[in-house]
Amino acid sequence: MEPVLVEGFGVEIDPEEITRLLGRGSGAPGAAAGRLERVIDEMLSRAGELIAPRGIYTVTPGSGLLGSTHFEGLERVAFCICTIGGGLEREVSELSAGDELLRAVVLDSAGSVAAEETAGYMERRIRDEAACEGLRISCRASPGYGDWDIEEQRAIFKLLPGERIGVRLSKSCMMIPRKSISFAVHVAEDPVRLRGENSCAECDVEDCPYRPPG
């Protein structure tokens, strides 16, 4: 299928997610708590102005990812690239260079949450389309996670015109803007678990600070 461009949607940034990413400590809120809350509010609203969520995806046979054997034998796999754009990280750099590291750190974290929400939005969109045909989707997998080699980003960018949403790949396979996510999901009646699934349940770093409690 022709790649589908999705834009003009918004994403919610949950302040709780920002503090989780920043590794909220186990101690009682310190003297800085009030000031910090104000900075989080301020950066949350700034993030809302700076992000421009967009995504592009296609559904192909697993063999459609040229040069990759990762999805061999799978009849339908959806590949997606999405981003919040480059505005937020430009401001993070400016804040950081201007000795405003606290604001930079909080805004960067808000950007990570927004990028994750953008991927979630795209995933739901693909899921809803699959549902129209009575199909389901697997969890998301991303290059660089598990045993899915990050170098296969190149294959995804051959399959999908990232430039249509303003995302390119550096020589070191890094997406620019950084707050971008690429992923694959298996589309089938009974989807398989993909290697490279980026869920905490699949990851063996037990004491990771980003792992949600419980």
Place this chain on the structure above:
Amino acid sequence: MDEFLKSCAQSIIDGDGDVAETLAKQAVDDGAPLIDVIEKGFAAGIREVGRLWGEGEMFLPELVMGAEAMKRAMAILEPSIAGSGGLKEAAGRVVIGTIEGDIHDIGKTLVATMLSANGFEITDLGADVPAGRFVDEAEEKRADCIAISALLTTTMNGQKKVIEELENRSIRGQVKVMVGGAPCNDEWAKEIGADGYAGDAVAAVALARSLVD
């Protein structure tokens, strides 16, 4: 004096730059022994911030607030010490940056800020820094240590290139090398012949201290 020093430390623990700045000005105006004010006051505060963070009692923004408050206090104290002919020796000189091909910046900046708050003289080269530039700057600044960040498996090999470049110029013995970033660990540091690995900004301060001692 003890109470005053405690207040200085507390302003850093509270991450309150306004109070830290006011106390620093007061110390200068009162002609207090500024080296003591730093060592037993503000620096004691930043060490406590590091300890609390290391024990999970603080979270990252509070650590940053402490470091920023420290920076504001030092901006007032350091010129006064220099002006009065005193000498505040840097804990060490560190050249820091993110390796070529990698534009992740903020983690490295955090490490630089914490090192600076703990008395190190920092040259921050930013991100996407070629191996040769680390070595050029280290030579020029007569650095004690080079700190190299890499956030990608595709770029971490660049850390090794910096060490090779130091060897090529026959100055490996003069400069310590520390590495950090998501894909790095102690084994990687050992494999490439670095002097140590630090997993976060507080660990980086402890490692830098042990390397330059």
